[in-house]
Amino acid sequence: MAGEPVSVPEWQTLTGEQTRRWTEVLDHLVAVLPPGAATVVVDGGTPHSAVVAERLADTLHRLGRPCARLTDTTPLADEDSWHTDRTPDTVAIADGPRWRARPPTGKWDVVIWLRTPPVDPTAHRSGGNGCDVVVDLHDPGWPVIRQIADRLASLERWYLSESRAFFAIRAATWDTRFGDDLPAYRAAVTEARLPADGVAVDIGCGTGRALPALRHAVGPNGTVIGLDITPQMLASAATHSRDAAATLVLGDARHLPFGDATVDVIFAAGLITHLPDPEAGLLELARTTRPGGRLVLFHPSGRAALAARHGRTLDPDEPLAEAPLRRSTLHSGWQLTSYDDSEHRFLATATRQSN
Numbered sequence: 001m002a003g004e005p006v007s008v009p010e011w012q013t014l015t016g017e018q019t020r021r022w023t024e025v026l027d028h029l030v031a032v033l034p035p036g037a038a039t040v041v042v043d044g045g046t047p048h049s050a051v052v053a054e055r056l057a058d059t060l061h062r063l064g065r066p067c068a069r070l071t072d073t074t075p076l077a078d079e080d081s082w083h084t085d086r087t088p089d090t091v092a093i094a095d096g097p098r099w100r101a102r103p104p105t106g107k108w109d110v111v112i113w114l115r116t117p118p119v120d121p122t123a124h125r126s127g128g129n130g131c132d133v134v135v136d137l138h139d140p141g142w143p144v145i146r147q148i149a150d151r152l153a154s155l156e157r158w159y160l161s162e163s164r165a166f167f168a169i170r171a172a173t174w175d176t177r178f179g180d181d182l183p184a185y186r187a188a189v190t191e192a193r194l195p196a197d198g199v200a201v202d203i204g205c206g207t208g209r210a211l212p213a214l215r216h217a218v219g220p221n222g223t224v225i226g227l228d229i230t231p232q233m234l235a236s237a238a239t240h241s242r243d244a245a246a247t248l249v250l251g252d253a254r255h256l257p258f259g260d261a262t263v264d265v266i267f268a269a270g271l272i273t274h275l276p277d278p279e280a281g282l283l284e285l286a287r288t289t290r291p292g293g294r295l296v297l298f299h300p301s302g303r304a305a306l307a308a309r310h311g312r313t314l315d316p317d318e319p320l321a322e323a324p325l326r327r328s329t330l331h332s333g334w335q336l337t338s339y340d341d342s343e344h345r346f347l348a349t350a351t352r353q354s355n
């Protein structure tokens, strides 16, 4: 919903958890700045950009790094004020679209974009294009980094903490928001015809909504494992007693803690598009699956419905579009055997090829 932006809470009104979240994000941002003199602009999410620029400057000061602030109200013609004070190591931090359009040294070293709910939902929102860092600030108490350009930092530096933070805040209310979808999960698992007594793993199991259906499908002698990267999601799965249907494992889909060819069926709902490299993810899923084993990719809404819910238009190149998925499964050791992207569900299945 559009409306007045919710302001970023003052430090003193944040909870302990929110303070740690803000601090973690600011530390990540400072860590990716180039050494020595650098120019940084924070844009998007007005008026949040000024607050984030201010907090970034405070963090630099705390770390003893010289820093000059160019604010949205600093006259653009008065650039000398920061030239006068600066040292060879001064980081200049500006905010707002005016400064973004006019880098003092010809080009910004780092452009940070704040992603917030649109004040006008019909407005074109291309400001994030070409930015080096994207911070989701839909919840101003809970910033989450969604992207950092490879040239600034390797994914391994920030992916785990930020991916977890993105889902951690959603775990407690996940089933209240999406609980109605349970019959669709049951139907998808039934349709996939899992082998009785087999080993089924739900990767990115979240609160475990598919786990009872998977247990029912493989029977009491089968093995069901629910794996997720976010501890809060697994805690919520246990709260819903879904640990009675499966063993819950904290782990990363990109480095599965299972041996080669040990799994009969991999179920993954809503996971692939959250992986930074979907094809590499499919390759890791293939590694653990025995030849002839199955992959079931599911979502309780079709891609078009999901895109509409998130205010996006459908992209024919996205990983779950049919042609890219056919390609990436083939390249990663799977053969796509069915593909259904209707309004009320996405269900694609693939079979593990022999090496």
Ligand SMILES: C[S@@+](CC[C@H](N)C(=O)[O-])C[C@H]1O[C@@H](n2cnc3c(N)ncnc32)[C@H](O)[C@@H]1O
Residues within 6 Å of the ligand: 163, 167, 203, 204, 205, 206, 207, 208, 209, 227, 228, 229, 230, 233, 251, 252, 253, 254, 268, 269, 270, 271, 274, 275
């Ligand atoms: C959109 S949610 C779907 C949850 C659940 N499958 C469902 O359908 O309700 C995506 C889940 O994938 C998990 N996830 C994201 N990246 C992951 C990774 N690299 N390894 C394992 N789980 C991951 C998240 O923690 C989250 O629980």
